[in-house]
Amino acid sequence: MLTPAGTLGTRLRLLALSAAAVALVLPATPAGATDLATTASCAVKPTTVTKPTVKKPAAKKPTVKKPAAKKPTAKKPAAKKPTAKKPATKKPAATKPSVVKRSVVAHVAKAPVATKAVTKKPLPKPLAKKPLVKKPLVKKPLVKKPLVKKPVTKAPVAPRTSACPLPVIPVVAGALAAQPGPVSAPVDRPLVPSVQPLGRTLASYFGIHGAPDGSAQRGFGSVRLWDTGTTWNDLEPAQGVWNWAPLDAAVADAQARGYSPMLVLGQTPTWASSNPSAPGYGDVAGASVPPADLGQWTAYVSAVASRYKGRIAGYEMWNEPNFVGDYWHGTEQQLATLTSLAHDAVKAADPKALVISPGFATRTRGQQGWLFRYLDAVDASDLDVVSLHLYPMPQQTPEVAAAQLQSVVDALRSRGISKPVWNTEVNYGVTGGTADAVPVPDPMGGAYIVRTLLADRAAGIDRVFWYRWGVSRILGIGVYGDASGLTPAAQAWFHVAGWLTHSVLVGCTTQGEVKACTLRPDGGGWAQVLWSTGGDHTLRAPAATTGTVGIDGSTASVAPGAPVTVTGVPVLVAGGGAHLGTLATELPN
Numbered sequence: 001m002l003t004p005a006g007t008l009g010t011r012l013r014l015l016a017l018s019a020a021a022v023a024l025v026l027p028a029t030p031a032g033a034t035d036l037a038t039t040a041s042c043a044v045k046p047t048t049v050t051k052p053t054v055k056k057p058a059a060k061k062p063t064v065k066k067p068a069a070k071k072p073t074a075k076k077p078a079a080k081k082p083t084a085k086k087p088a089t090k091k092p093a094a095t096k097p098s099v100v101k102r103s104v105v106a107h108v109a110k111a112p113v114a115t116k117a118v119t120k121k122p123l124p125k126p127l128a129k130k131p132l133v134k135k136p137l138v139k140k141p142l143v144k145k146p147l148v149k150k151p152v153t154k155a156p157v158a159p160r161t162s163a164c165p166l167p168v169i170p171v172v173a174g175a176l177a178a179q180p181g182p183v184s185a186p187v188d189r190p191l192v193p194s195v196q197p198l199g200r201t202l203a204s205y206f207g208i209h210g211a212p213d214g215s216a217q218r219g220f221g222s223v224r225l226w227d228t229g230t231t232w233n234d235l236e237p238a239q240g241v242w243n244w245a246p247l248d249a250a251v252a253d254a255q256a257r258g259y260s261p262m263l264v265l266g267q268t269p270t271w272a273s274s275n276p277s278a279p280g281y282g283d284v285a286g287a288s289v290p291p292a293d294l295g296q297w298t299a300y301v302s303a304v305a306s307r308y309k310g311r312i313a314g315y316e317m318w319n320e321p322n323f324v325g326d327y328w329h330g331t332e333q334q335l336a337t338l339t340s341l342a343h344d345a346v347k348a349a350d351p352k353a354l355v356i357s358p359g360f361a362t363r364t365r366g367q368q369g370w371l372f373r374y375l376d377a378v379d380a381s382d383l384d385v386v387s388l389h390l391y392p393m394p395q396q397t398p399e400v401a402a403a404q405l406q407s408v409v410d411a412l413r414s415r416g417i418s419k420p421v422w423n424t425e426v427n428y429g430v431t432g433g434t435a436d437a438v439p440v441p442d443p444m445g446g447a448y449i450v451r452t453l454l455a456d457r458a459a460g461i462d463r464v465f466w467y468r469w470g471v472s473r474i475l476g477i478g479v480y481g482d483a484s485g486l487t488p489a490a491q492a493w494f495h496v497a498g499w500l501t502h503s504v505l506v507g508c509t510t511q512g513e514v515k516a517c518t519l520r521p522d523g524g525g526w527a528q529v530l531w532s533t534g535g536d537h538t539l540r541a542p543a544a545t546t547g548t549v550g551i552d553g554s555t556a557s558v559a560p561g562a563p564v565t566v567t568g569v570p571v572l573v574a575g576g577g578a579h580l581g582t583l584a585t586e587l588p589n
Contacts, residue, residue: 183518186507190460191409192421201457201500203589204260207465211253216481219494219588223259224424224465225250226319231267232300233284239271251311262356265301265342266318272296279326288329294341301342305349314354315346316387316424322370323361325433332370336377343382354384359424361389362404372411380417389425394438398451399533405459422463423456429476437476445477446492446551447569453496454517454529458508492551497588499572514566525578531570538563545575553584
C-alpha cells in the first residue's frame with residue numbers, strides 16, 4: 001500500500017478522517033524515492049502546468065489573424081485598377097463597350113470601332129489575371145491558419161493536467177476499518193457480474209487442465225475436462241454404444257481432489273455428422289460440424305447430464321469455434337441452435353448444472369467478430385456463463401489480455417447481456433495450434449500468473465483455468481512439479497492463491513505504469529500487491545509498514561518511509577499488524 005506524499009498526502013489524511021477512517025501517517029520521502037501518485041499521473045502535473053502558460057501566448061496568435069485582416073488592404077490596389085477605368089471614362093466610347101460586352105455579335109456589326117476597343121480591352125483582362133495570381137498568394141494567411149493549429153489546443157489535454165484524483169478508500173463488508181488506498185476500482189463495482197461473495201475468492205476460482213501431483217493439487221479448486229478423451233466422439237463411438245469409462249474416471253478423480261469439474265461438449269462422431277468428410281479435431285472426420293439429426297445431439301447431452309447429475313458443475317457448449325483450427329466449421333447460427341437444445345436438455349436432467357457458452361478465443365478482431373455474431377444469434381437466456389480464452393499474442397502481457405476482456409464486456413453490454421464470465425483457458429507466449437511457444441523465462445512466468453489472477457478477480461471473473469498442468473513446447477509458461485519440487489511459476493500460483501483465499505480483495509488501482517491491488521488479510525492488517533507494466537519505480541513505504549513478501553515466498557523487513565523497488569515482478573507490501581510469515585507460507589483453502 002503506497003500513498004501520495006506532500007499536498008496529496010494531506011488530502012488523503014483529510015479524506016480518511018472525514019470517512020472516519022484510520023489515518024495513515026506519511027513520513028518524509030527518503031532521498032531517491034518517490035510516491036505512488038507522484039510517480040505516475042501527478043508527475044505529469046508540473047509539466048502540464050507550464051503548458052497552460054504557453055497557451056496564453058498562443059492566445060496572442062489570434063492577434064496574428066488581425067494583421068491577416070489588414071491584407072484586405074491588398075484589395076485596395078484592386079480598387080486602384082478602377083483608376084485604369086478612368087482613362088476609359090475619358091473616352092465616351094468606353095461606356096459603349098460595356099454594352100457591347102452584353103451583346104457582342106449585334107454591336108460588332110454596328111460599331112466596328114467599338115470592337116477594336118474590345119480587342120484592346122481583352123489585353124487588360126490578362127492584367128486582371130495577375131491580381132488573381134496574387135490573390136492565391138493570399139493563401140499565405142491560410143498557411144498561417146494551419147499554424148493556428150499550434151493551439152494544438154489539444155493541449156487542453158487539460159483533462160490530463162487536472163489534479164490527480166483523490167484516493168478512494170471504500171469500506172468492504174467484513175472489514176472493520178477503512179481500507180488502505182488508493183483504490184480506483186473497488187470490487188463492489190467489478191467489470192463483470194460475480195457470484196462470489198464481495199471481495200472474497202473461493203477455491204473454485206483456481207482452475208486447471210490436467211491432474212496436479214501430490215500436494216500441488218491443493219492449489220486448485222476446479223478442473224476443465226478437455227483433452228481428456230471425453231468428447232462426444234469418445235463417449236459414443238457408434239450410435240447408442242456408450243463408452244463411459246474415460247468420463248467416469250475423470251469425474252471420480254476430480255471429486256477425489258475436491259475439484260469442481262466442467263465438461264466441454266461437442267466434437268460430433270463421424271456416424272452422426274452432417275458432413276462426414278469435413279476435417280475435425282483429433283483427425284476425426286466430420287467432428288467439426290453439427291449432426292445431421294439434431295435429435296442425436298439432444299440425446300447425447302441428456303445422457304451425459306443425467307448420468308453425472310450433481311457431479312459435473314457445468315457444461316461448455318464447444319471448444320474455440322472461432323479459432324482457425326478444426327474445432328468447428330459450422331456457422332454462428334448453427335452453434336446457437338445447439339446451445340439452445342443443450343440448455344433444455346441439461347436443465348431437464350440437472351437443473352443446478354450451469355450452461356456455459358462455447359470457449360471463445362478473443363485475441364484477434366476476426367475471433368471477436370465471430371463471437372459477437374454468435375451473441376447476436378443466441379438467446380442469452382440459454383446461457384448461465386460466458387466462457388473466454390484470454391490468450392494475448394506471443395510476447396504480450398496480462399494487461400493486454402485484460403484489454404480483450406474489456407472489448408468483450410462492451411459487446412455484451414451493448415446487447416443487454418449481463419452474465420458471469422469465466423477465463424477457461426490462459427497461458428502466455430502461445431503462438432497457436434501446435435506451433436512452438438515463445439518461452440516466458442523466470443521470474444516473469446510467475447509474475448504473469450500473479451498479475452493475471454489478481455486482475456481477473458478484481459474484474460469480477462469467477463474462475464480462471466490455467467492451461468495446463470505440465471510442460472509443453474506449445475506453452476510459454478510451465479506450471480508443474482518434478483523431483484526437485486514446484487517450478488517457480490507453480491510456486492507463484494500457490495502464493496497468490498493463498499493471498500487471495502485468506503484475504504478480502506478491496507480493489508485495484510493504476511497510477512501510470514504502477515498497478516496495485518489492495519488486500520485485507522483475515523489475520524488483520526493490510527497488504528498491497530504492486531507491480532510495474534513498464535520501467536522500475538522506487539516508492540516509499542507508508543506508515544505502519546512491516547515488510548514485503550515476494551511471489552517466491554521470500555520476506556524482507558521494511559521500515560516506514562524506506563524505499564520499495566517496484567518492477568514487473570509483483571511484490572506484496574504489508575503492514576498494520578499483518579503477519580509476514582503467514583502471508584509467505586499460507587496455502588490456498
